Amino acid sequence: MPKLVKDGAIIENDWTLMAKPDGEPAEASVPEGKVIVPLKVWQAQKDTLKSRDSLGVWLDTDETADELGEEAREFPLVAVNFPAFADGRAFTTARMIRERYGFEGELRAVGYFLAEQANYLRRCGVNALDFGEDRQQHLEAAVEALNDFTEYYQSSVDQPLPLFRRRA
Amino acid sequence: MYIYDEYDHRIQSQRVTQFRGQMERYLDGQLEEAEFLPLRLQNGLYVQRLAPMLRIAVPYGLMNSRQLRQMAHITRTYDKGYCHISTRQNIQLNWPQLEEVPDILQSLLDVEMHCNQTSGNCIRNTTTDQFAGVAPDELVDPRPYCELIRQWSTFHPEFAFLPRKFKIAVNASQTDRAAMKVHDIGLQLVQNEAGETGFSVYVGGGLGRTPVVGSLIRDFIPEKHLLSYLEAILRIYNQFGRRDNKFKARIKILVRAMTPEVFAEKVEAEWEHLRDGSTTLTQAEVDRAKSYFTEPAYESLDEAKEQAVVDRQANDSKAFSNWLMRNVSGHKKPGYAAVTLSLKPTGISPGDITDSQLETLADLADRFSFGEARTTHEQNMVLADVKKSELFDLWQEAKAAGFATPNIGTLTDIICCPGGDFCSLANAKSIPIAEAIQRQFDDLDYVYDLGDIDLNISGCMNACGHHHVGHIGILGVDKKGQEFYQITLGGNASNDTALGKVIGPSFNAEEVPDVMQKIIDVYVEQRTEEEPFIDTVNRLGISPFKERVYAKAS
Numbered sequence: 099m100p101k102l103v104k105d106g107a108i109i110e111n112d113w114t115l116m117a118k119p120d121g122e123p124a125e126a127s128v129p130e131g132k133v134i135v136p137l138k139v140w141q142a143q144k145d146t147l148k149s150r151d152s153l154g155v156w157l158d159t160d161e162t163a164d165e166l167g168e169e170a171r172e173f174p175l176v177a178v179n180f181p182a183f184a185d186g187r188a189f190t191t192a193r194m195i196r197e198r199y200g201f202e203g204e205l206r207a208v209g210y211f212l213a214e215q216a217n218y219l220r221r222c223g224v225n226a227l228d229f230g231e232d233r234q235q236h237l238e239a240a241v242e243a244l245n246d247f248t249e250y251y252q253s254s255v256d257q258p259l260p261l262f263r264r265r266a
Numbered sequence: 267m268y269i270y271d272e273y274d275h276r277i278q279s280q281r282v283t284q285f286r287g288q289m290e291r292y293l294d295g296q297l298e299e300a301e302f303l304p305l306r307l308q309n310g311l312y313v314q315r316l317a318p319m320l321r322i323a324v325p326y327g328l329m330n331s332r333q334l335r336q337m338a339h340i341t342r343t344y345d346k347g348y349c350h351i352s353t354r355q356n357i358q359l360n361w362p363q364l365e366e367v368p369d370i371l372q373s374l375l376d377v378e379m380h381c382n383q384t385s386g387n388c389i390r391n392t393t394t395d396q397f398a399g400v401a402p403d404e405l406v407d408p409r410p411y412c413e414l415i416r417q418w419s420t421f422h423p424e425f426a427f428l429p430r431k432f433k434i435a436v437n438a439s440q441t442d443r444a445a446m447k448v449h450d451i452g453l454q455l456v457q458n459e460a461g462e463t464g465f466s467v468y469v470g471g472g473l474g475r476t477p478v479v480g481s482l483i484r485d486f487i488p489e490k491h492l493l494s495y496l497e498a499i500l501r502i503y504n505q506f507g508r509r510d511n512k513f514k515a516r517i518k519i520l521v522r523a524m525t526p527e528v529f530a531e532k533v534e535a536e537w538e539h540l541r542d543g544s545t546t547l548t549q550a551e552v553d554r555a556k557s558y559f560t561e562p563a564y565e566s567l568d569e570a571k572e573q574a575v576v577d578r579q580a581n582d583s584k585a586f587s588n589w590l591m592r593n594v595s596g597h598k599k600p601g602y603a604a605v606t607l608s609l610k611p612t613g614i615s616p617g618d619i620t621d622s623q624l625e626t627l628a629d630l631a632d633r634f635s636f637g638e639a640r641t642t643h644e645q646n647m648v649l650a651d652v653k654k655s656e657l658f659d660l661w662q663e664a665k666a667a668g669f670a671t672p673n674i675g676t677l678t679d680i681i682c683c684p685g686g687d688f689c690s691l692a693n694a695k696s697i698p699i700a701e702a703i704q705r706q707f708d709d710l711d712y713v714y715d716l717g718d719i720d721l722n723i724s725g726c727m728n729a730c731g732h733h734h735v736g737h738i739g740i741l742g743v744d745k746k747g748q749e750f751y752q753i754t755l756g757g758n759a760s761n762d763t764a765l766g767k768v769i770g771p772s773f774n775a776e777e778v779p780d781v782m783q784k785i786i787d788v789y790v791e792q793r794t795e796e797e798p799f800i801d802t803v804n805r806l807g808i809s810p811f812k813e814r815v816y817a818k819a820s
Binding site for chain 1: 271273276277280281283284287288291296297301303304389417418421422423424425426427428493501504505509539543545547548550551564610804
């Protein structure tokens with residue numbers, strides 16, 4: 099089973115990430131078990147999916163936190179996707195899911211991002227980093243990079259008070 | 267000047283360690299070239315035509331003598347003994363070794379300098395008026411606000427991978443010396459009717475491929491809301507700015523596509539969520555920022571008496587008098603003046619400064635100006651607090667060091683990017699064009715008679731030389747592998763911000779000085795008494811200039 103970084107530790111990834119369906123989201127079949135479904139699939143099949151215990155949802159980079167909104171709190175896991183590491187929209191999405199919509203479960207980065215982005219991701223509220231099966235070699239570098247910075251100027255999810263409100 | 271405390275040191279030192287590690291992983295093959303790219307750019311490191319280029323941040327242009335001496339040391343140790351002042355008040359090294367960059371960053375940190383976010387798709391160095399804090403027409407000192415923005419934008423976790431680069435400028439005077447309206451965000455310090463300090467907010471200005479003058483989206487944001495309002499703007503941009511096309515990714519394209527009105531509504535709606543949150547500035551923090559920019563120990567001087575000394579000296583020396591006229595400007599304190607040291611002598615690349623000049627500058631700053639100097643976006647240096655009675659001494663020392671070319675604001679004080687000689691983006695060389703024009707106009711009295719003329723040269727569409735807002739703009743273009751130059755007239759970077767109009771087909775390098783001469787001839791023939799160049803261009807339009815430049819030889 100591939101591994102991921104969660105809360106600073108490398109552990110097994112027991113969730114399945116469901117790809118976006120080619121056809122209508124309403125007609126896509128959702129596999130059994132712990133599955134992270136695309137936002138559109140969740141929206142289209144809410145009535146039937148609602149009853150499942152372990153269901154996560156993922157937002158693509160062009161889907162804003164507002165599109166999921168407070169529903170986020172009904173999931174144990176929300177993921178934000180990086181189609182490319184230079185596409186930084188997920189940083190805003192993650193932060194808003196935490197700060198505006200009060201999500202307290204596992205917030206996971208998926209897709210193509212860099213270990214070097216781990217610190218900023220953590221500060222935006224992401225606590226799990228799934229590099230995928232092909233990029234397992236980056237897990238340890240990511241754990242190290244989580245604490246590239248231990249002091250920050252701005253307010254962020256991990257430190258809601260900006261430095262100027264904490265400076266002695 | 268801002269001084270680091272233990273927090274600033276910790277953050278900056280963690281940055282140097284972080285980049286050292288990233289560099290090691292890259293050299294070790296664990297990071298691909300394309301993956302290392304944004305990481306090195308956010309530490310100021312470009313890979314250029316001939317060698318890497320390192321862009322060092324000079325926050326809002328301010329440096330102390332210790333930093334100037336360290337820069338001299340760095341250029342000697344890690345480069346070829348000179349560096350370049352950029353049009354965004356930063357310093358560029360042209361020949362550093364890739365592997366040595368982490369050591370350079372450490373040397374910079376030793377004097378509280380850095381290369382944070384001087385490149386890449388993130389929030390860049392905030393710029394302001396080079397006469398901040400001393401300008402007679404200033405409302406309040408903009409530098410404390412620039413420092414607050416610097417800290418807020420430094421390693422901001424949400425905005426490090428924006429659609430494109432993002433530049434903020436702050437202006438606090440009646441005259442806009444920060445080219446504020448051609449920035450992604452331009453902030454004009456203002457006071458409302460109740461006497462509270464705040465900002466007018468302009469968004470979506472910029473040069474480059476699609477030059478646009480920024481739109482006013484808010485008349486007044488109180489100072490305590492500055493950072494949360496900026497955060498709202500950045501958040502809208504990060505979510506909705508285009509990422510499919512690099513050339514359409516700047517915020518100006520988004521503002522135009524949405525219309526400024528709709529963009530403003532979105533920002534306001536976002537800001538409603540953020541306002542009064544923890545990012546709201548406290549009075550204590552504003553006061554703390556201001557405490558670093560208090561007045562130096564000015565002497566109480568008699569303006570008339572000090573001026574009389576200068577007048578006497580000017581009477582005896584035409585050269586000194588010229589320098590006073592062009593390179594010395596007003597100061598809010600009686601008996602003091604601000605001095606611009608020219609980095610534009612003919613034959614030197616505009617903005618270049620050597621290691622020994624940096625050391626001389628440090629000495630001059632210590633002796634004449636409370637140990638501080640400033641870089642300007644026109645690529646010169648300023649000593650902002652000089653006693654008028656000491657101007658003559660300073661002038662003589664500056665002259666010996668090659669700093670006293672009395673051409674500030676004139677046709678030969680050319681803004682110029684490094685161009686095709688150094689930059690891998692450039693379509694054409696720019697430095698030799700600047701030099702050819704300086705040689706064409708080598709008669710100082712003639713140049714003085716022409717008065718204030720902004721001549722700006724960029725080697726490509728990226729417009730680092732700000733050609734769109736030069737009264738005369740020159741843009742290097744590539745035509746089937748040949749270098750050509752397109753001329754614009756009527757641009758303006760000051761209060762009446764305007765973009766120049768192209769006068770017609772482009773010229774080859776040899777033709778440019780002659781074309782400049784023809785443009786200047788039309789001005790001299792057509793101007794009314796005391797009419798500056800830009801006013802003549804605005805009054806006549808470009809037609810008479812165009813006719814002369816493209817007239818067939820008879």
